[in-house]
Amino acid sequence: MAVVILYGSEGGTSELVADNIADVLGDYGDTSLYDMMEFDAGDLDPENFHVIVCSTYGEGELPTGAEPFFEGLEEDEPDLTGMQFALFGLGDKVYEETYNRGGEIMAEKLISLGAVQVGEHGRHDGSSSVRPKDQAEEWAKNIGEEFLG
Template sequence: MAVVILYGTETGTAEEIADTISDVIARHADTSVYGMDEYDVADLDPSDFHIIVCSTYGDGELPTGAVGFFDDLDADQPDLTGLRFAMFGLGDSIYDTFNHGSDIAADKLIALGAERVGEHARHDGSSKVRPRDLAKEWATDIAAVLAGRALESVSGN
């Protein structure tokens, strides 16, 4: 199974986190990393596992780097049944819209039939935890989920 990591960013932090997650997941699966602004929604493949890294911008909106991707999803309304994804959000709890960008992204994918797997990670820019440290820990958990899924498929369960 291939793992496609898509990021939506305003300042570049989500891209950095996507690369960090890729480094962890690459020990267990083939990974590729794309900005959402360079990825065509027609390329979403249910046979791949997707990891979405998304920041929050402005008044709780999607970042500029993700807007076109989700506009295309809204316009095309593809059936994403069978597509599995994990979500890593970036935000700051000093705002009422903490991590709202990743909530918007997850909700849109789920509305089209995709299934979120694992914990929706939510980094808080006001915490003392560095985003890369949270990403490494979270990605290790996601890799374990993927390994369990792969074992289930091989054993026929």
């Protein structure tokens, strides 16, 4: 099973995190990495395992980098029955009500199209002293062992 990692970013942190996740999951087989700005929602393949890395922007919205992909999901409504995905979100607990909402919005859309979210929803807090890439690497190790190993 191939692993497809998709990231949606505003300032670039999601891309860096996705790179680290790709390094970890590369131990489990073919891994590819795509910017959501450049990935067609119709190309999602339920035969692949997907990892979504998504930040939160503004007042709990998707980052600009995730909007075209999300709009494609809304317009095309691909049948994602049987597709498994794991999600790592980035946010800041300073914004309690919208903390990591970007990732939640993406997960809700994928689930509504038949996909199944697996594993722990990784949530990095930008206010913490933990570097996002370090938390993402630990999260990815768990995902790899549990679902790809």
